[in-house]
Amino acid sequence: MHLPENIVVQPTNGNLLLKQKMWRTKIPSKIHHFLWKLLSRSLPTGNNLRRRHITRDVLCKRCFQTEETESHLFFDCDYAKQIWRASGIANTTIDNPNATLEERIQACLLVSSSVRLQHYNDLPIWILWRLWKSRNRLIFQQKHTAWNLILGYAKNDANEWRNIGAQPMTDASSTHQRRESVSTKQWFLPPPGYMKCNVDGSYISSEREGTAGWVLRDDYGIYKGAAQSVGVKVGNVLDAELQALLMALQHCWMKGYRKIILESDCLKAIQILRDKDLYFSGYNWIRDIMWWARRFEDVRFSCVSREANKVADKLAKTSLHTGSFIFHNYVPLTITNLLHEDYVNVHL
Numbered sequence: 171m172h173l174p175e176n177i178v179v180q181p182t183n184g185n186l187l188l189k190q191k192m193w194r195t196k197i198p199s200k201i202h203h204f205l206w207k208l209l210s211r212s213l214p215t216g217n218n219l220r221r222r223h224i225t226r227d228v229l230c231k232r233c234f235q236t237e238e239t240e241s242h243l244f245f246d247c248d249y250a251k252q253i254w255r256a257s258g259i260a261n262t263t264i265d266n267p268n269a270t271l272e273e274r275i276q277a278c279l280l281v282s283s284s285v286r287l288q289h290y291n292d293l294p295i296w297i298l299w300r301l302w303k304s305r306n307r308l309i310f311q312q313k314h315t316a317w318n319l320i321l322g323y324a325k326n327d328a329n330e331w332r333n334i335g336a337q338p339m340t341d342a343s344s345t346h347q348r349r350e351s352v353s354t355k356q357w358f359l360p361p362p363g364y365m366k367c368n369v370d371g372s373y374i375s376s377e378r379e380g381t382a383g384w385v386l387r388d389d390y391g392i393y394k395g396a397a398q399s400v401g402v403k404v405g406n407v408l409d410a411e412l413q414a415l416l417m418a419l420q421h422c423w424m425k426g427y428r429k430i431i432l433e434s435d436c437l438k439a440i441q442i443l444r445d446k447d448l449y450f451s452g453y454n455w456i457r458d459i460m461w462w463a464r465r466f467e468d469v470r471f472s473c474v475s476r477e478a479n480k481v482a483d484k485l486a487k488t489s490l491h492t493g494s495f496i497f498h499n500y501v502p503l504t505i506t507n508l509l510h511e512d513y514v515n516v517h518l
């Protein structure tokens with residue numbers, strides 16, 4: 171059973187004084203946001219994702235020994251321990267597995283300003299950041315980064331930042347941030363109060379039924395369900411997309427959602443529905459979609475890149491073994507990683 175949303179999705183307040191100290195530390199705004207998420211317990215780590223019912227697979231993806239909590243990931247996993255040990259930052263709080271996460275982060279912020287580390291301003295913070303990046307690289311790209319490289323990167327970040335003179339910087343002024351910055355290829359949260367439904371249709375031939383997949387997420391990016399459906403035979407790709415949009419729209423209505431963003435990577439279909447393009451042979455599809463759309467409080471048709479619609483694409487292309495419709499209350503295994511990826515992009 172899902173817990174009430176207001177309990178599971180709100181970040182905790184965390185330690186306010188510590189957060190204030192963190193905001194005053196001269197680091198790039200991207201790192202401020204990362205630390206804020208970390209302190210608010212809202213990074214998509216195993217424990218937090220489980221709390222939000224996004225996954226039940228909570229083990230650390232590096233050692234598979236224990237639950238991936240923030241403390242484990244950033245301090246207690248053997249991989250992290252090696253980095254801290256080699257960093258030369260000997261600090262009894264950072265190294266203490268019995269200290270709370272807040273105490274350890276506070277120690278990171280304090281050590282950062284010590285004279286001993288003057289050549290590496292804020293190195294502990296850069297280590298945290300690099301640990302997070304490498305963890306995501308491991309999970310989403312299945313690429314392992316040697317721990318000593320991580321330490322090298324963190325020192326490099328610290329140096330680069332010091333050379334810039336700790337001035338506020340935009341993404342464009344930092345080489346590594348520019349490389350890593352997310353483009354419009356990422357998935358975005360819907361506006362407050364809206365449900366976003368990413369839809370995709372699949373067409374193989376006019377002899378086969380068109381199939382569809384869609385994924386529902388709320389304005390916190392929380393998974394609300396996904397579906398796969400087999401429709402009627404269609405003549406071309408565009409009709410398969412329109413059929414998918416119609417089935418998703420009807421399903422959203424049935425689920426009781428009244429303000430939705432229907433998102434597809436088929437520009438043509440979206441332009442037709444926005445009245446920006448004509449498509450006479452698909453008139454029946456368009457008429458049906460519009461008829462359903464008028465019943466809602468608000469329906470917006472949005473077009474995204476394929477990269478931002480991968481979850482729906484995957485579902486549309488995955489065959490149903492039995493029946494012609496399936497609703498996934500829990501995240502289907504086939505899209506666990508893709509969904510996680512969208513979630514991480516949105517929350518960083």
Ligand SMILES: [Zn+2]
Pocket residue numbers: 230231232233234235236242247248
């Ligand atoms: Zn581990």
